[in-house]
Amino acid sequence: MFWDKTNETLKGKKLEALQVRRLKQTIRQSQHVGFYKKRLTQAHVRPEDIKRPDDIQKIPFTRKQDLRDGYPFGFFAVPLKKVVRIHTTSGTTGKPTVVGYTRNDLDTWAELIARNMTMAGVTENDVFQNMVNYGMFTGGLGFHYGAEKIGMTVIPSATGNTKRQIEMIKDFGVTTIHCTPSYAMHLSEVAEEMHTSLDSLKTGIFGAEPWSETMRSSLEERLGVTAFDSYGLSELFGPGVAFECPERDGLHIWHDIYFVEIINPKTGEQLGDGERGELVITPLKKEAMPLLRYRTGDITMKMEDGCLCSRGQKIGRITGRSDDMLVIRGINVFPSQIEHVLLKIPEVGNQFMVYVDKVNHLDEMTVDVEINRDYFSGELADLARIQKKVVQELHDALELRTTVKLVEPGSLPRFEGKAKRVVDRRGDAI
Numbered sequence: 001m002f003w004d005k006t007n008e009t010l011k012g013k014k015l016e017a018l019q020v021r022r023l024k025q026t027i028r029q030s031q032h033v034g035f036y037k038k039r040l041t042q043a044h045v046r047p048e049d050i051k052r053p054d055d056i057q058k059i060p061f062t063r064k065q066d067l068r069d070g071y072p073f074g075f076f077a078v079p080l081k082k083v084v085r086i087h088t089t090s091g092t093t094g095k096p097t098v099v100g101y102t103r104n105d106l107d108t109w110a111e112l113i114a115r116n117m118t119m120a121g122v123t124e125n126d127v128f129q130n131m132v133n134y135g136m137f138t139g140g141l142g143f144h145y146g147a148e149k150i151g152m153t154v155i156p157s158a159t160g161n162t163k164r165q166i167e168m169i170k171d172f173g174v175t176t177i178h179c180t181p182s183y184a185m186h187l188s189e190v191a192e193e194m195h196t197s198l199d200s201l202k203t204g205i206f207g208a209e210p211w212s213e214t215m216r217s218s219l220e221e222r223l224g225v226t227a228f229d230s231y232g233l234s235e236l237f238g239p240g241v242a243f244e245c246p247e248r249d250g251l252h253i254w255h256d257i258y259f260v261e262i263i264n265p266k267t268g269e270q271l272g273d274g275e276r277g278e279l280v281i282t283p284l285k286k287e288a289m290p291l292l293r294y295r296t297g298d299i300t301m302k303m304e305d306g307c308l309c310s311r312g313q314k315i316g317r318i319t320g321r322s323d324d325m326l327v328i329r330g331i332n333v334f335p336s337q338i339e340h341v342l343l344k345i346p347e348v349g350n351q352f353m354v355y356v357d358k359v360n361h362l363d364e365m366t367v368d369v370e371i372n373r374d375y376f377s378g379e380l381a382d383l384a385r386i387q388k389k390v391v392q393e394l395h396d397a398l399e400l401r402t403t404v405k406l407v408e409p410g411s412l413p414r415f416e417g418k419a420k421r422v423v424d425r426r427g428d429a430i
């Protein structure tokens, strides 16, 4: 099912021509922003210099810090009276980032959400419960207007009061839900405690935090839904930037609205299909707040063209943040990859620590992980078996030899909030 088949399946020269035209327009629009006017002049880039999509490399990157420095309205390309809505993204430190939308921007955004949800197979016959924050967070209103555009019956339940959420799902015959994967897990646990089954559910849309395939199977089984991954970023409207099709093998990123690059986060060089790096996006149809080559900090890869659903450009699921990336003997490693491997091994727990050292000029990575007593006989031979298994699984996933140390349950540090699981003890740590 398509919402906008022409644009979603655009290919080849036609797509390139549209991207170039919109890229030029975006550069023109960004010249209304002091920051970009200066940047573009310094880099000697004019809209007419863009002849093909690759010419985008002439433009310098935009970083999250640049947006913070522009607080509050420094990145608006239109007068405030043309801005009909403001959202902010929470920053871990200091002021938030402010995002503005014109009426056309809100329309474009709702269109994107409508494309995504239609791609997931939902229609005006579905009842949709939107269980995310409706405040400054873009997930609430973003999905709300997109779902209304399709004509779904929308329940703006927002967050909190899980028992009431479950009652509404039952009483209103909700078929489709949107929330974070961790909230969905909580929902299923509370439903279980209430001895309630949520039979009307068919489709689960989960986003706003990275989640694994293991989590997907678990949610699908517990909630009886088909689970779709949704990726978005408030700086780029909000949710709706990339989304899974029914194949659920990578996320389609709307090639007529977002120009995608993958770069090596250390050098800024563009990477090819299948190579993991930092996602850089240039939105091609944004009025209030145009952005050029925005470094998202999220790690993924471009996938080869050719999805069974016949839509265009896909990216892999997000595996982490570029700030978390480690380079071990030239191989990029993310703590999230290690976590995914450990989650699949019942003999060990979820808590782990990674230590990186330089030994005889070589990078050595040691992973400490807690043993799970339920799967451990207590015999020394069993310990060796488990250790070998973890080393092998890590090697298969990372293509890297690691040292694994099995430790007592409960002996590793627990983290409230963002976990700090990596200790880099190399002298030249980056």
Ligand SMILES: [Zn+2]
Pocket: 245, 246, 247, 252, 307, 308, 309, 310, 311
């Ligand atoms: Zn597809």
